[in-house]
Amino acid sequence: MSTKNGSKYEDDMELRRGPWTLEEDTLLIHYIACHGEGRWNQLARCSGLKRTGKSCRLRWLNYLKPDVKRGNLTPEEQILILELHSKWGNRWSRIAQHLPGRTDNEIKNYWRTRVQKQARQLKIDANSAVFRDAVRCFWMPRLLEKMASSPPSAENLNPNYADLLGHTPQEGLFPHTALFSTDLQATFVNSRPCYELSGLENCSPCISSETTMGVVQPADIAQEFSQTPSDAVGNLLLQQYDALLTGHQSNSSCGQAGPGVVAPTPASCSAAVGSLVYDYSALANCGADNTLDSLWSMDELWQARKLENWGI
DNA sequence: AATACTTGCAACCGCAACCTT
DNA sequence: AAAGGTTGCGGTTGCAAGTAT
Numbered sequence: 166m167s168t169k170n171g172s173k174y175e176d177d178m179e180l181r182r183g184p185w186t187l188e189e190d191t192l193l194i195h196y197i198a199c200h201g202e203g204r205w206n207q208l209a210r211c212s213g214l215k216r217t218g219k220s221c222r223l224r225w226l227n228y229l230k231p232d233v234k235r236g237n238l239t240p241e242e243q244i245l246i247l248e249l250h251s252k253w254g255n256r257w258s259r260i261a262q263h264l265p266g267r268t269d270n271e272i273k274n275y276w277r278t279r280v281q282k283q284a285r286q287l288k289i290d291a292n293s294a295v296f297r298d299a300v301r302c303f304w305m306p307r308l309l310e311k312m313a314s315s316p317p318s319a320e321n322l323n324p325n326y327a328d329l330l331g332h333t334p335q336e337g338l339f340p341h342t343a344l345f346s347t348d349l350q351a352t353f354v355n356s357r358p359c360y361e362l363s364g365l366e367n368c369s370p371c372i373s374s375e376t377t378m379g380v381v382q383p384a385d386i387a388q389e390f391s392q393t394p395s396d397a398v399g400n401l402l403l404q405q406y407d408a409l410l411t412g413h414q415s416n417s418s419c420g421q422a423g424p425g426v427v428a429p430t431p432a433s434c435s436a437a438v439g440s441l442v443y444d445y446s447a448l449a450n451c452g453a454d455n456t457l458d459s460l461w462s463m464d465e466l467w468q469a470r471k472l473e474n475w476g477i
Numbered sequence: 478a479a480t481a482c483t484t485g486c487a488a489c490c491g492c493a494a495c496c497t498t
Numbered sequence: 499a500a501a502g503g504t505t506g507c508g509g510t511t512g513c514a515a516g517t518a519t
Contacts, residue, residue, distance in 0.1 A: 274486055
């Protein structure tokens with residue numbers, strides 16, 4: 166009887182494992198050139214390769230096939246992966262179908278080595294809503310910036326790219342950043358040229374008061390409400406976030422707009438959320454009793470509220 | 478210079494769906 | 499309809515190369 170997935174042939178002969186040699190590659194390429202790809206077990210039997218059909222298939226599809234693209238993923242490919250993964254999860258082969266020349270294995274490796282690494286460093290679950298938002302609002306804009314500085318080559322992208330995402334990348338790809346004012350996005354991009362997710366702890370001090378969106382300095386709010394700066398920021402943020410979600414001004418403890426505090430508007434809410442979401446460490450610096458962890462917890466609260474408001 | 482640790486990636490494994498007989 | 503074979507997918511592992519100590 167043969168093994169579960171193999172054939173009697175595989176049991177009868179000693180099979181090679183591990184890295185492929187140049188000779189094996191040549192043999193496989195030559196065989197496929199003559200007979201075409203597919204029927205992998207037959208190929209394994211007839212080609213003279215002492216490999217399983219599975220191994221031959223994998224080597225061909227992931228490495229030898231002529232249209233397999235080598236080298237680093239471009240920013241636009243990375244954006245596409247991030248976006249499609251947020252839609253489909255770990256459906257690597259499905260995602261790979263939309264990145265010509267890239268294999269599911271390569272995409273999977275990218276996700277595990279780069280994306281999950283960032284999540285680990287931030288101590289967040291890579292599949293959590295918090296991390297997805299961080300990727301959308303923070304990482305993607307950075308990739309966009311890279312794309313802008315080196316325009317993507319059209320042939321790199323699947324022609325169905327825009328259709329696939331349901332909108333044009335520039336306008337609708339990042340709904341969160343679309344909420345943010347152009348000024349604010351520019352502030353993000355321009356003020357943090359070295360921003361990477363792993364570099365959160367190095368980000369510049371606290372909220373910018375330079376935007377036109379009415380975002381105030383935490384210290385101002387603290388003075389106004391006799392709270393520690395970080396508490397004040399947290400409360401203001403929650404209040405404004407509520408307003409953003411519900412479409413009206415909330416009556417929470419910080420509800421009254423005092424000097425230096427503007428009544429929440431969609432724009433100011435966006436700005437507040439946009440400023441704060443990524444400035445955890447800066448916030449931590451504002452309040453002696455607030456650690457990065459507690460601020461992340463705060464973010465989870467926003468997430469919970471958001472889901473609650475959306476009836477999820 | 479030597480060693481330990483980390484990273485990136487190719488390859489393997491088990492499983493499930495699909496195909497063939 | 500059932501059994502065996504094949505293919506494809508997602509998770510995991512092993513290892514070479516690079517980096518830090």
